[in-house]
Amino acid sequence: xxxxxxxxxxxxAEKARRERVLAVVRDRYRAHGFDEIETPVVEDYDxxxxxxxxxxxxxxxxxxxxxxxxxGIRAAADDATGVDTRALSDLGLRYDLTVPxxxxxxxHRAELPAVFRSIQMAPVWRAERPQKGRYRQFVQCDIxxxxxxxxxxxxxxxxxxxxxLDALGLEGGSIRINDRRALDWMLDSFGFTAEERPGVxxxxxKLDKIGPDGVVxxxxxxxxxxxxxxxxRAFLLRPQTREFRPYGEGQIRKALPDGAPDDIVAHLVAIxxxxxxxxxxxxxxxxxxxxLRFDPFLVRGMGYYTxxxxxxxxxxxDYSLGGGGRYDGMIGRFLGQDVPxxxxxxxxxxxxxxxxxxxxxxASAVVLVHDRDVAVADLVGLKASLIAGGTRVxxxxxxxxxxxxxxxxxADGYTAFAxxxxxxxxxxxxxxxxx
Amino acid sequence: xxxxxxxxxxxxAEKARRERVLAVVRDRYRAHGFDEIETPVVEDYDxxxxxxxxxxxxxxxxxxxxxxxxxGIRAAADDATGVDTRALSDLGLRYDLTVPxxxxxxxHRAELPAVFRSIQMAPVWRAERPQKGRYRQFVQCDIxxxxxxxxxxxxxxxxxxxxxLDALGLEGGSIRINDRRALDWMLDSFGFTAEERPGVxxxxxKLDKIGPDGVVxxxxxxxxxxxxxxxxRAFLLRPQTREFRPYGEGQIRKALPDGAPDDIVAHLVAIxxxxxxxxxxxxxxxxxxxxLRFDPFLVRGMGYYTxxxxxxxxxxxDYSLGGGGRYDGMIGRFLGQDVPxxxxxxxxxxxxxxxxxxxxxxASAVVLVHDRDVAVADLVGLKASLIAGGTRVxxxxxxxxxxxxxxxxxADGYTAFAxxxxxxxxxxxxxxxxx
Numbered sequence: 001x002x003x004x005x006x007x008x009x010x011x012x013a014e015k016a017r018r019e020r021v022l023a024v025v026r027d028r029y030r031a032h033g034f035d036e037i038e039t040p041v042v043e044d045y046d047x048x049x050x051x052x053x054x055x056x057x058x059x060x061x062x063x064x065x066x067x068x069x070x071x072g073i074r075a076a077a078d079d080a081t082g083v084d085t086r087a088l089s090d091l092g093l094r095y096d097l098t099v100p101x102x103x104x105x106x107x108h109r110a111e112l113p114a115v116f117r118s119i120q121m122a123p124v125w126r127a128e129r130p131q132k133g134r135y136r137q138f139v140q141c142d143i144x145x146x147x148x149x150x151x152x153x154x155x156x157x158x159x160x161x162x163x164x165l166d167a168l169g170l171e172g173g174s175i176r177i178n179d180r181r182a183l184d185w186m187l188d189s190f191g192f193t194a195e196e197r198p199g200v201x202x203x204x205x206k207l208d209k210i211g212p213d214g215v216v217x218x219x220x221x222x223x224x225x226x227x228x229x230x231x232x233r234a235f236l237l238r239p240q241t242r243e244f245r246p247y248g249e250g251q252i253r254k255a256l257p258d259g260a261p262d263d264i265v266a267h268l269v270a271i272x273x274x275x276x277x278x279x280x281x282x283x284x285x286x287x288x289x290x291x292l293r294f295d296p297f298l299v300r301g302m303g304y305y306t307x308x309x310x311x312x313x314x315x316x317x318d319y320s321l322g323g324g325g326r327y328d329g330m331i332g333r334f335l336g337q338d339v340p341x342x343x344x345x346x347x348x349x350x351x352x353x354x355x356x357x358x359x360x361x362x363a364s365a366v367v368l369v370h371d372r373d374v375a376v377a378d379l380v381g382l383k384a385s386l387i388a389g390g391t392r393v394x395x396x397x398x399x400x401x402x403x404x405x406x407x408x409x410x411a412d413g414y415t416a417f418a419x420x421x422x423x424x425x426x427x428x429x430x431x432x433x434x435x
Numbered sequence: 436x437x438x439x440x441x442x443x444x445x446x447x448a449e450k451a452r453r454e455r456v457l458a459v460v461r462d463r464y465r466a467h468g469f470d471e472i473e474t475p476v477v478e479d480y481d482x483x484x485x486x487x488x489x490x491x492x493x494x495x496x497x498x499x500x501x502x503x504x505x506x507g508i509r510a511a512a513d514d515a516t517g518v519d520t521r522a523l524s525d526l527g528l529r530y531d532l533t534v535p536x537x538x539x540x541x542x543h544r545a546e547l548p549a550v551f552r553s554i555q556m557a558p559v560w561r562a563e564r565p566q567k568g569r570y571r572q573f574v575q576c577d578i579x580x581x582x583x584x585x586x587x588x589x590x591x592x593x594x595x596x597x598x599x600l601d602a603l604g605l606e607g608g609s610i611r612i613n614d615r616r617a618l619d620w621m622l623d624s625f626g627f628t629a630e631e632r633p634g635v636x637x638x639x640x641k642l643d644k645i646g647p648d649g650v651v652x653x654x655x656x657x658x659x660x661x662x663x664x665x666x667x668r669a670f671l672l673r674p675q676t677r678e679f680r681p682y683g684e685g686q687i688r689k690a691l692p693d694g695a696p697d698d699i700v701a702h703l704v705a706i707x708x709x710x711x712x713x714x715x716x717x718x719x720x721x722x723x724x725x726x727l728r729f730d731p732f733l734v735r736g737m738g739y740y741t742x743x744x745x746x747x748x749x750x751x752x753d754y755s756l757g758g759g760g761r762y763d764g765m766i767g768r769f770l771g772q773d774v775p776x777x778x779x780x781x782x783x784x785x786x787x788x789x790x791x792x793x794x795x796x797x798a799s800a801v802v803l804v805h806d807r808d809v810a811v812a813d814l815v816g817l818k819a820s821l822i823a824g825g826t827r828v829x830x831x832x833x834x835x836x837x838x839x840x841x842x843x844x845x846a847d848g849y850t851a852f853a854x855x856x857x858x859x860x861x862x863x864x865x866x867x868x869x870x
Contacts, residue, residue, distance in 0.1 A: 001538060001541045001542050001769060002542055003474060003475050003478075003538075003539075003542070004475055004477055004478065004479055004526055007475035007477070008475065009472070009473070009474050009475070009539055009542060009543065010472060010473040010474075011472060011543060011546060011547075012470035012471060012472060015470075015471045015472050015473050016470075016471065018473075019461070019471065026454070030827060031822050031826070031827050031828070032818075032822060032827075032828065033818075033827065033828050033829035033830065035447035035450075035451075035847070036447065036450045036451065036454065037444070037445060037446060037447060037450050038444070038445040038450050038453075039438060039444050039445075040438050040439055040442035040443065040444070040572050041476060041528075041558065041560075041572065042439055042442070042496075042560075042572075043438075043439065044439055061477075061498050061499075061501075061526070062498070062499040063496050063497070063498055063499065063528075064496075064497040064498065064499045064520070064523055064524050066496075066562050068518055069512075069517070069518065070512035070513055070514050070517060070518055071512070071514075073508060073509075073511055073512035073518060073523070074508075074509055074512045076508055077504075077505035077506070077508035077509045078505055079505050079506075082504070082505060083503055083504065083505055083508060085499070088499055088508070088523065089499050091439055091496070093476075093498075103436060103438075104438075104444050106436045107436050107437055107438070107444060108444065108446060111446060112446075113831075113843060113847070114831075114832075114834075115830075115831070115832070117829070123476065125476075125477075127501050137475050137476065137477075150811065151811055152811045152814060152815065152830070155811055155812075155815045156815060156818070156830070159815055159818075159819060163819075163822070270811050270812070271811075273810075273811065273812035274811040274812040274814070274815040274816070275815070276812070277812040277813065277815055277816030277819070278815045278816055278818065278819035279819070280816065280819075281816065281819040281820045281823050334436060375708075376585065376586055376587045376590055376705050376706075376708070376709040377590075377705070377708035377709040377711070377712040378712065379587060379709070380587065380590045380591060380594055380709035380710070380712055380713045381709070381712030381713055381715065381716065383467075383468075383591070383594075383713070384594060384598075384712070384713035384714070384715075384716040385716045387466050387467060387598070388716050391466070392465060392466050392467075392468065393466070393467065393468050394468035394552070395468065395550075395587070395591070396548075396549075396550070397549075397550070399549075408548060412470070412548070
């Protein structure tokens with residue numbers, strides 16, 4: 001008897017750890033001026049399947065319509081065209097927090113500030129094949145700024161996220177940054193056509209995995225313009241391409257082909273200056289003062305990104321701990337009017353796994369080990385008097401193996417114990433530390 | 436463009452209020468030795484439809500199977516027998532937290548303490564007809580004690596819940612209590628048969644709504660044994676039936692027909708003594724020291740209750756703020772072995788509505804109203820320096836109507852503001868209170 005396939009129960013120690021991480025993230029993002037919101041876990045079927053969710057749309061768990069009759073069900077099945085899910089389902093579990101946010105903003109725009117900074121910390125569901133570290137229900141922690149087209153929005157997101165990582169004990173985080181417009185311009189400059197662009201981006205996205213030679217081979221295999229592939233290859237193999245330099249205009253210009261558009265470069269520089277200024281106040285000075293690294297080959301998968309894109313790196317792991325980007329087109333899909341938006345998603349599940357599992361040891365927590373014959377009123381009264389003094393209390397009836405009982409309590413985060421016999425009063429209770 | 440029918444979005448102020456209530460409830464229940472757990476929002480279809488959930492099973496949102504083909508769908512539809520939902524659905528959204536808890540306990544029993552005290556605070560879903568105050572997604576806050584058959588468990592639940600209510604600023608709560616075994620015995624003593632009992636209980640459950648005459652009329656209309664109805668009527672109309680007395684053996688015996696079983700009375704008395712002892716430490720002495728009232732006509736709807744049942748009352752409202760009871764049979768349905776269990780569900784949604792919506796005013800929160808031309812780096816650096824000093828900060832670009840902007844910020848919980856012009860430094864920032 002297990003939870004549904006690919007989903008998890010959280011036992012007390014793990015649940016407490018998750019709640020502690022959520023509390024830190026909430027506290028830090030709130031300090032940075034973000035406001036938490038919540039949407040229902042289901043959204044209307046048509047909104048989830050409007051083409052915005054990319055590949056995740058196919059992974060949605062759909063909710064069966066209530067009150068379907070036999071004729072209605074048969075109408076959904078056609079041997080020639082297959083299954084009409086829309087005839088069977090009117091709702092679905094959300095597969096991300098971005099589509100619900102766009103819907104939320106369209107619903108409530110009049111009630112929200114002109115620049116709206118949202119926090120969402122909530123589960124999402126994807127019917128993926130379960131595998132190690134990949135679950136069908138998992139928590140996403142997103143912050144988004146809607147209504148600000150300037151680099152100030154990116155800087156606020158990144159400063160807040162790095163500060164949050166610090167507060168979780170993961171100091172030393174840094175950001176890989178790029179801009180989809182820089183990518184588009186770069187591919188144009190090599191001679192790829194607009195039609196080739198989406199396929200080329202999918203290939204470039206694999207650079208970390210398959211290396212420069214793998215990327216060039218795959219581009220040739222795709223039948224992309226040979227001259228463009230050659231130009232790209234030459235650029236990719238330049239010695240300075242993977243060379244580290246402190247973040248700033250010099251690095252950005254050297255990392256791109258000559259003649260990169262000034263407005264894109266200025267946008268990236270302004271973000272770096274602002275994140276550097278924010279981080280300077282924390283005393284944490286890394287990577288020449290700005291914990292950013294421009295990566296002209298960073299792609300990020302989602303089709304809805306329109307500008308800056310970023311990923312959060314940490315020296316302790318070789319995978320990303322979060323990421324995001326600008327998606328100025330999406331809110332317009334729901335609102336019928338373009339609104340600039342940029343978001344960052346911190347990798348909650350990965351971060352929880354990185355942190356150690358020790359309970360907050362500062363809190364006092366006492367196990368009262370009582371004999372079987374102690375009156376219930378005495379026991380519950382004793383417990384209440386300790387709680388009133390600020391202590392967490394668990395009652396345990398004495399068992400033959402007291403040692404095992406106490407070890408178990410220590411593992412559950414209890415720090416002290418006392419034995420309780422008949423007639424015991426609060427005054428003569430002897431509380432001893434659990435070692 | 437709205438959230439799905441019967442479901443709600445929570446805007447920042449409301450979301451913050453909900454999170455504050457959850458934090459208080461979590462903190463108090465943890466102090467009382469309860470441990471929070473979490474299960475997936477979906478459970479296997481067969482578990483949700485095993486006959487344990489009562490009427491709620493019919494209200495479940497079911498999840499469409501992935502990968503159904505046309506033949507599979509047609510097989511679910513039969514004009515004669517109707518729709519076979521089980522052929523279309525393998526999962527469902529939980530409609531309560533009790534069925535998932537029973538499944539969780541069966542899965543993890545070996546990893547849990549002998550007496551397991553759980554907290555669950557999470558949403559549930561019911562496809563009810565939406566109406567004022569009734570939603571299709573709502574949060575339940577349950578505590579349960581599994582593995583303790585004694586009244587100690589009830590006393591711990593009730594003491595913890597009253598303490599939690601106090602901590603939420605709702606002092607003066609009290610508990611209506613009864614025991615299903617007392618009800619059964621009472622109905623036997625009037626002469627109702629075991630077959631009549633479920634129907635009679637449904638009618639008695641309406642006593643508050645339709646009054647004694649209504650109950651008697653409905654029982655007669657049901658065709659219950661006339662002699663039994665007469666005996667019940669005489670008992671119901673005794674002058675002392677609705678008379679208030681301090682909680683204790685005297686009150687319980689006087690409120691029941693003569694000769695009530697000693698073990699049931701002793702169980703109820705022990706719970707009262709223990710809750711009284713716990714509450715005595717808090718200085719809050721009500722109803723003659725024990726904030727309990729025995730109500731021989733309290734029924735509570737769920738079929739799974741086997742012993743004590745209770746409801747939480749508060750002088751400020753005429754509806755219940757929570758309730759629960761003992762359900763010793765249910766865990767056995769999953770485990771194949773009976774395990775005693777008792778639970779209490781605090782009415783989260785009702786409590787959130789009762790509490791006022793003021794933001795925590797002790798925290799400092801500053802709006803930085805900046806001119807358009809202030810450099811992003813200066814702005815974000817200024818923000819970071821205030822955050823580092825423990826302040827919550829929101830950036831706002833100055834608009835023509837500064838007054839409206841500041842009123843909006845005050846409504847959002849900000850307590851102070853400062854204007855920022857080009858060249859502004861942290862040292863000469865003038866922070867003024869928002870009135």
